[in-house]
Amino acid sequence: MTTHYLVLSALLFAIGAVGVLVRRNAIVIFMCVELMLNACNLAFVTFARQHGNLDGQLIAFFVMVVAAAEVVVGLAIIVTIFRTRRSASVDDANLLKY
Amino acid sequence: MNGIQPPTIEYGQLSPLLLVFGAAIVGVLIEALAPRYLRKSLQMPVTLLGLVGAFALVLTVVMQGVPTKAAAEGAIAVDGPALFIWGVILVLAVISVLLINDDNEFVASAAAVPGTPEEEDAIAAGGAHTEIYPLALFAIGGMMLFASANDLLIMFVALEVMSLPLYLLCGLARRRRLLSQEASVKYFLLGAFSSAFFLYGMALVYGFAGTVSLAGISDALGAVGGQNTLLLIGAGMLGVGLLFKIGAAPFQAWKPDVYQGAPTPITALMASGTLVAAFGAVLRVFWVALGNLDWDWRPVMWGVAILTMVAGAVLAITQTDIKRMLAYSSIAHAGFLLTGVIATGAEAQNALSLKGILFYLVAYGITTVGAFAVVTMVRDAGGEAGHLSRWAGLGKRSPALAGVFAFFLLAFAGIPLTSGFFGKYAVFAAAVAGGAVPLVIVGVVSSAVAAFFYVRVIVLMFFSEPAPDGPTIAVPSVGTAGVVAIAAAATVVLGIYPEPVLRLAEDAASTLFIR
Numbered sequence: 001m002t003t004h005y006l007v008l009s010a011l012l013f014a015i016g017a018v019g020v021l022v023r024r025n026a027i028v029i030f031m032c033v034e035l036m037l038n039a040c041n042l043a044f045v046t047f048a049r050q051h052g053n054l055d056g057q058l059i060a061f062f063v064m065v066v067a068a069a070e071v072v073v074g075l076a077i078i079v080t081i082f083r084t085r086r087s088a089s090v091d092d093a094n095l096l097k098y
Numbered sequence: 099m100n101g102i103q104p105p106t107i108e109y110g111q112l113s114p115l116l117l118v119f120g121a122a123i124v125g126v127l128i129e130a131l132a133p134r135y136l137r138k139s140l141q142m143p144v145t146l147l148g149l150v151g152a153f154a155l156v157l158t159v160v161m162q163g164v165p166t167k168a169a170a171e172g173a174i175a176v177d178g179p180a181l182f183i184w185g186v187i188l189v190l191a192v193i194s195v196l197l198i199n200d201d202n203e204f205v206a207s208a209a210a211v212p213g214t215p216e217e218e219d220a221i222a223a224g225g226a227h228t229e230i231y232p233l234a235l236f237a238i239g240g241m242m243l244f245a246s247a248n249d250l251l252i253m254f255v256a257l258e259v260m261s262l263p264l265y266l267l268c269g270l271a272r273r274r275r276l277l278s279q280e281a282s283v284k285y286f287l288l289g290a291f292s293s294a295f296f297l298y299g300m301a302l303v304y305g306f307a308g309t310v311s312l313a314g315i316s317d318a319l320g321a322v323g324g325q326n327t328l329l330l331i332g333a334g335m336l337g338v339g340l341l342f343k344i345g346a347a348p349f350q351a352w353k354p355d356v357y358q359g360a361p362t363p364i365t366a367l368m369a370s371g372t373l374v375a376a377f378g379a380v381l382r383v384f385w386v387a388l389g390n391l392d393w394d395w396r397p398v399m400w401g402v403a404i405l406t407m408v409a410g411a412v413l414a415i416t417q418t419d420i421k422r423m424l425a426y427s428s429i430a431h432a433g434f435l436l437t438g439v440i441a442t443g444a445e446a447q448n449a450l451s452l453k454g455i456l457f458y459l460v461a462y463g464i465t466t467v468g469a470f471a472v473v474t475m476v477r478d479a480g481g482e483a484g485h486l487s488r489w490a491g492l493g494k495r496s497p498a499l500a501g502v503f504a505f506f507l508l509a510f511a512g513i514p515l516t517s518g519f520f521g522k523y524a525v526f527a528a529a530v531a532g533g534a535v536p537l538v539i540v541g542v543v544s545s546a547v548a549a550f551f552y553v554r555v556i557v558l559m560f561f562s563e564p565a566p567d568g569p570t571i572a573v574p575s576v577g578t579a580g581v582v583a584i585a586a587a588a589t590v591v592l593g594i595y596p597e598p599v600l601r602l603a604e605d606a607a608s609t610l611f612i613r
Contacts, residue, residue: 020291033290066254066255074265077266095277096354
């Protein structure tokens with residue numbers, strides 16, 4: 001029964017990972033990363049149910065806090081570069097190469 | 099109340115960590131409460147006292163005898179290697195903070211858009227952000243926790259505590275702010291992406307073992323013999339997250355960009371401290387938790403190590419920017435260190451490899467901070483003179499500085515009588531003993547390739563004519579001069595008389611990791 005949740009979690013993770021790779025807007029990329037973290041949370045609570053222990057549920061709370069902290073830092077960085085360049089596209093930020 | 103046991107926390111063993119985080123929180127309070135003109139004069143002593151005090155506490159823990167049981171209900175392992183790595187990180191942190199204490203490197207107001215009147219006002223008002231001190235302290239505390247985590251959850255939290263402040267610090271360069279902000283965005287997006295992989299790997303390993311403690315995973319492995327899809331995919335994804343942090347190929351792409359764009363003192367802290375901490379975590383995951391799975395991860399690691407050494411050395415040749423070149427050199431060094439990670443076997447072999455890695459980390463870390471300190475001193479009108487052509491003839495203009503830099507480069511190349519030689523020797527000798535001879539051959543060949551581009555810079559500095567409008571050598575602040583002197587002295591001493599540090603590394607390695 002819990003297998004369905006694992007499949008869903010793997011699908012969400014894959015959608016997030018593909019989104020990071022193909023999308024060009026830094027905010028959208030960042031949302032895709034958050035989707036990946038939430039896919040992890042789903043996997044954690046499902047495995048916690050399967051194993052019958054609470055570790056996984058506990059970890060999910062930690063992951064939420066970490067994700068919130070990451071939003072704070074990430075949006076600060078993205079907003080800063082948007083104000084400088086008037087664009088949040090990761091293709092425009094191309095000064096550092098080779 | 100029956101059945102609920104309060105956890106026992108070994109505050110004594112954890113005191114170095116607690117002191118660093120405590121100092122970081124005091125730093126935050128100073129930012130909130132102290133008037134602007136006082137902040138810098140308060141932050142600097144708090145930061146330095148926190149770090150030096152933590153180093154003293156590490157020594158106290160060592161004096162009281164290295165613990166044989168993991169602290170905090172098995173979540174944090176304060177064992178020999180962890181204490182050694184803590185000491186190394188703290189030493190590197192203290193000398194990096196001396197570099198960070200230079201207003202000339204950090205932005206006056208990160209919120210002011212480059213090229214606007216607000217930015218001019220902020221620069222005219224003088225000073226720089228003092229938030230860099232607590233941010234650096236949080237990053238340093240995260241590094242220490244990362245290297246001693248005995249539990250994947252703690253390791254993940256430590257990874258983020260270490261990385262989040264570094265993402266911010268990367269974007270705070272005073273000059274070339276577009277580059278700096280770009281480095282910050284790239285580091286953040288790629289770092290968050292890789293930590294999501296780490297987390298999913300952790301979820302799968304939890305699904306396999308029913309626990310995230312490293313010892314528990316190791317026990318569960320013993321029960322099934324390791325041929326389990328969940329476990330193999332999970333271990334691979336954990337590896338992606340960790341190898342990203344050490345900058346091993348094929349996850350090395352962020353390193354040159356971030357090292358070039360970040361303020362140079364922060365690059366120094368990242369290149370030394372993060373690498374040390376990440377190797378601590380790599381060793382713990384692959385030796386303690388997945389030690390019984392070595393038949394499965396070793397072939398992959400072989401490929402990664404070879405790719406990392408070759409990519410680092412070959413790509414460095416084509417670089418024209420000094421910080422980018424040092425970044426590729428750092429990738430190559432990560433590859434050399436990986437040869438030691440691969441060379442596992444019986445307990446004596448593990449201790450030998452661990453000793454080599456620990457010594458290499460000390461030698462490489464200190465030389466790196468010194469090299470980046472020199473980079474901060476060679477300046478153009480627009481800030482640091484990054485382009486290699488600007489370094490031409492530096493040896494005629496400023497022989498002492500060019501000489502010290504040449505010496506650091508020779509240490510990176512691993513020339514005898516420098517610390518780099520003994521570092522490489524210790525790791526490669528352990529790898530040969532562990533049966534990884536082809537890997538060592540690749541390592542030696544890439545060292546030779548790497549020596550080419552180090553020597554090219556030395557030739558450029560000493561045997562070409564200086565350009566008439568060449569860069570000026572900034573008169574170093576006391577801190578910067580001190581960093582260069584300490585790093586040069588350490589590189590010489592470890593190159594001529596490595597005995598004491600080698601013995602210390604051997605003692606730390608002899609107990610191996612506790613579970």
